Amino acid sequence: MTIEMNDNPADDEAAARLSALGHPTRLRVFRTLIAAGPDGMPAGELAARVGVAKNNLSSHLNVLRQGGLIVMRPSGRSRIYAVDLDTIAATIGYLVSDCCQGHPEVCEALSPGMERAC
Amino acid sequence: MTIEMNDNPADDEAAARLSALGHPTRLRVFRTLIAAGPDGMPAGELAARVGVAKNNLSSHLNVLRQGGLIVMRPSGRSRIYAVDLDTIAATIGYLVSDCCQGHPEVCEALSPGMERAC
DNA sequence: TCAATTGTTCAATGACCATTGAAATGAATG
């Protein structure tokens, strides 16, 4: 009879990040920033590209930032946002972790998707 | 002056999948199924392991299934759920796609997280 | 200093979501 853990902090953290990405606007923001690379992009340009109101974008950026998925640095009167690569790597890792202890075929099946991307 | 696309079906689809994973209970369910491998696991055992009411689990399973992240097959009076590997691979791929056209350092930064998992 | 630019915060609204208990389905067993 094993003890039941029905509350795991690591799950909550990873779920919060995935939930942050689980919104059309935020996903577009994130992918736009991924494509922009480490230099990032100011909020205004981001709003124009994604096609969303500035105040609305601002709250979405806060969600992504609180999840640790993006970082911000001020530059003049702009604020430049960029992806945090470590966080997204860790999140993906957590999502599929434990898939290879006993079931290596799972990770093999995942490879094509990754190769297509990178 | 480029045309603004502020509604992309691909984004909506991927966001729906990430949103499905962006809930602590559903994330635990998904990872439990990943660990279970292709054979999957009946709903009852899943409910016991994750520590959630059966009717509640049922609705969460529906969300994951509508996102295409898991599949179900009946077996006797049980219903056995298992992960759909193609979907999760495609979702991860979409998440980080376009990161290497001009910014290969992004994908290089992602690799360690994947290796840790697999 | 005045005004324009760049973003954020706030409050309010409506919409969506998770959870619960009770009832219902559907398959196996006696």
Added chain:
DNA sequence: CATTCATTTCAATGGTCATTGAACAATTGA
């Protein structure tokens, strides 16, 4: 055929989230 078992569906509840307009900083340049 009635019963048990495994799971789902339903309705109702409270809670959280996205969006909008208006007001508020903070920075730059005339």
